[in-house]
Amino acid sequence: MINFKSEKIFLKYLVKWLFIAGLVGIFSGTASAFFLTLLERATEVRQANRVLIYFLPLGGFAVAILYHFWGRSVEAGNNLILEQIHTPKKILQLRMAPMVLFGTVITHLFGGSAGREGSALQMGASLADQLTKIFKFTSKDRKIILIAGMAAGFGSVFGTPLAGAIFGIEVYVMGKLSYEALLPAFVASIIADEVTQKWWGVHHSVYSIVDVPEATLLNIFYASVAGILFGITGKVFSLSISKVKRLIGKVTTFKPLHAVIGGIAIVLLTEIIGTTRYNGLGLDVISETFVVHVNPYDFALKILFTAITLGAGYKGGEVTCLFFIGATLGNALSLIIPLPMAVLAGMGFVAVFGAASNTPLACTIMGIELFGTGVELFVGIACVTAYLFSGHSSIYSKQLIGRSKG
Amino acid sequence: MINFKSEKIFLKYLVKWLFIAGLVGIFSGTASAFFLTLLERATEVRQANRVLIYFLPLGGFAVAILYHFWGRSVEAGNNLILEQIHTPKKILQLRMAPMVLFGTVITHLFGGSAGREGSALQMGASLADQLTKIFKFTSKDRKIILIAGMAAGFGSVFGTPLAGAIFGIEVYVMGKLSYEALLPAFVASIIADEVTQKWWGVHHSVYSIVDVPEATLLNIFYASVAGILFGITGKVFSLSISKVKRLIGKVTTFKPLHAVIGGIAIVLLTEIIGTTRYNGLGLDVISETFVVHVNPYDFALKILFTAITLGAGYKGGEVTCLFFIGATLGNALSLIIPLPMAVLAGMGFVAVFGAASNTPLACTIMGIELFGTGVELFVGIACVTAYLFSGHSSIYSKQLIGRSKG
Incomplete structure (x- = not known):
């Protein structure tokens, strides 16, 4: 009554992506843990030494010079990743990860007003994309791995694995959500968060809302x-x-x-x-x-x-x-x-x-x-x-x- | 710097759909409350009178005869709704709601093994679609109102308003999720659940899972x-x-x-x-x-x-x-x-x-x-x-x- 041929195809798909998305999660979760720890230290140091703010122009100049000479190919950051998801061309260079990590820590050490998801997405996606080299992925697979990398970066840097997964599959096209990377995004994001929090012991702020009115x-x-x-x-x-x-x-x-x-x-x-x-x-x-x-x-x-x-x-x-x-x-x-x-x-x-x-x-x-x-x-x-x-x-x-x- | 022309368009859209989805929610939530109450009664009566099961063939025959003579146009049920979302042609007949309600209560009174979301979706969508007549909707609007009706039916019959909203926008195409009815689906489903639970005092089973292991x-x-x-x-x-x-x-x-x-x-x-x-x-x-x-x-x-x-x-x-x-x-x-x-x-x-x-x-x-x-x-x-x-x-x-x- 039931033809198990398709189940075999799905099983192959599952095993493949559990493994690959698992790797993406481990890489990305580790990078996020390291990044969050550095950011926390940078913030503490800046708060203890207000004078550091005066060095912001200099720090920014240094990072920009770095990108000017060695980082032009990765400078577009998140937009480069989105572009590669839409029209896969060139594998993201590994340098994207350390450069954006360094650049972001400098921003925060000297008191720039910025966030951190850009760095997490770029670390997640560029680390994930290195697997493309190793496993010789097709463009279709590469698209999936980039989405999984973004999901993992987002999920682990904010400690919100399901939101990370949905963000990964939601962000690249406005007004639609496609399931082509559904499973890899879920697995990568959940594992990345697990790795950041459980393996590396890096935790997130907890917010509590107790007094919620009725939804009249x-x-x-x-x-x-x-x-x-x-x-x-x-x-x-x-x-x-x-x-x-x-x-x-x-x-x-x-x-x-x-x-x-x-x-x-x-x-x-x-x-x-x-x-x-x-x-x-x-x-x-x-x-x-x-x-x-x-x-x-x-x-x-x-x-x-x-x-x-x-x-x-x-x-x-x-x-x-x-x-x-x-x-x-x-x-x-x-x-x-x-x-x-x-x-x-x-x-x-x-x-x-x-x-x-x-x-x-x-x-x-x-x-x-x-x-x-x-x-x-x-x-x-x-x-x-x-x-x-x-x-x-x-x-x-x-x-x-x-x-x-x- | 910011052009508020688009805000005016969105405001018109918001006011329109808060109102219409609100109506859909009130209709559908009321229908669900009535339906759930009847179902509960039917189940109690059947459990107290086991003999009723022997009348299942007869009850089914009666309902089928009813559909045979007066319900051919609404018999396809959920599939008819999905078809209308894909290619809007003819407004759903109002009779869809009472017929499926009656048919479902009969199924449960005599011990058939069935669910209830089919009826909730059909009541929600057919009641919602009556607004198409009143407000002379375009096909695009009609598609949105059918999705909102399904969302409201689902959300209110299970007491899960967010799941209802997502179900409404997720179910009509496999593997994709489109935002064309995002806001109306959310509003209709949330209001429908509010109406079922708060206005009519109909509540749902509560499940509790306490012992959850770590996500290793x-x-x-x-x-x-x-x-x-x-x-x-x-x-x-x-x-x-x-x-x-x-x-x-x-x-x-x-x-x-x-x-x-x-x-x-x-x-x-x-x-x-x-x-x-x-x-x-x-x-x-x-x-x-x-x-x-x-x-x-x-x-x-x-x-x-x-x-x-x-x-x-x-x-x-x-x-x-x-x-x-x-x-x-x-x-x-x-x-x-x-x-x-x-x-x-x-x-x-x-x-x-x-x-x-x-x-x-x-x-x-x-x-x-x-x-x-x-x-x-x-x-x-x-x-x-x-x-x-x-x-x-x-x-x-x-x-x-x-x-x-x-």
Whole structure:
């Protein structure tokens, strides 16, 4: 009655990808553990030595020079990976991993405002892609391995394995989600997170949202209003980075000077504002948003700091900054939207990221992984509404538009 | 810097779909509440009066006669809805809702082995589609409203609103997931569940999995082995129904007689086996699987009972039976796979359903909504592996294949 021929094909596929995705997970999880540990040290050192911020232009210059001479082929970073997924051409160079790791640690050691997922994705994907050489993969397999590498990087750097898997299969085309790498993405991301947390003992911040109201029609309406604002903020964020990039590009085309100009701007801004609240990852501020009222303008200043840092070419990523921006905005919105502060902070945390990266399902799942069940309906509504209102802009310019919104 | 023209378009879209999906949710949630209450009553009455089972052939005959004379246009049920989503032609007749509701209650009152999601989807979609008449929707809008109706039906009948939303956007094409109805599906499903549970006070069984092992490499491997078996079981289930349908079709083409033949077979089987364990929804057995060892052959007998019931044309659905089959199979697998019984039961619960309906993400989310966080990695691995191993068969024959597996 049942023909087991197809089962044999699937079994071969399963064994192959359990093995390969397992390797990707081990590589990527190890890289993420090393990276997270370095980042934590860099952040501690900078916080203990405020003077380090003055060296940001110099640090940025050094990293940019490095990329100028040895890194042009890997400079496009996440966009290069997305491009290779769409039209596989050339295997990612292994140097992408150490260079982006070094560059990101420098950004954070000297107080640039950046994230870390860019580095995790690039480490994950470039390490994974080395297997292409060894196993002589076809383009179809290579596409899968790049998706698995991104999934593993994302899942392990944030400690959210399911969100990592969904992010991997969701991010490369806007408005669609394809299952060609479903199993490898799940396996790579889950194993990478296991390796980061269990093998290497690197753990993540824990957030807790206890006071969740009922999902009444009115509260769902409030959540969608917050979602609109999260979405527009995600869009403003994406556009701000491009804007800064264009402005600095007008001054000079020599990229190491971009870093110097951006670095000086960050130093001056930090001095003028008189706080290092907006430098670095800002994990402490993110944690605050769940328990106390933060400044209502925190999100705007973080957008400014991050747009300058990333627009000037500093390495790192956008996502942790988007968490900061979303969580502080959500916290501020609790002054006008009648939902609990922590609920709004949690919604903003994931929804602004989902809006800027056009990954509404990954951010919904991330909300569940970070905050547990209870708040998932609010998170879901906020993420899908925010996705709709972020328009067709994206922090990843090489993301294809699979389906227009609205 | 930011052009708010697109925001205006999205705002119009949001207001429109919050309103329409809200209506869909209210209709569908109310229908589900009414349906679940009737089902519960029917089950109680049957359990108290075992003699009712002998009337199954007669009850089935009556329902089939009803469909023969007044229901030919709505008989295709879920497949008709999927067909309309793919190529919108004719508005679903309102009669689809009361007919499938009546037919399903009859199935359960007399002890047929069927589920309930078929009825929920058909009630949700046909009620939703009536709005097409009122608001003069375009085909594009009509597609969205049908998806939202299915999402609302699924979410409210199982008390899993996020899984309902994902199911709605995941089920109509195998291997892809499109965001064209993302927001309406989320809103309709969440509101439908709210209406069923909060407005009408109808609640769902609660399952609890407490003893969850760590997601080590070995345990992930075990989960994928279980996933393979869940997937093959899902495939066997889909094929069994078609097989029975073909066999009975050879005897006569007069459908009311199919119900008589199938009904007699169920009565005889119940007598031979000497238990009503496999008649009806079997919610009590599903609950058992989380706490005690059940018969290792339960899953096989439930496949037999359900294939006969549904193959003979009885109304209801497949999903709750798939929960039963998966949960009992998972429970039995704990004898040979070294994972806790409740974890395996929970994995099977959602994974066999996901495999047979080709909705790996909806079933993963459902696992999280039903069992909470903790077991989500095992559920995720089981669902994606099972999806892969169910091949290209489906309980919904009108599901398109968007992307081949493997």
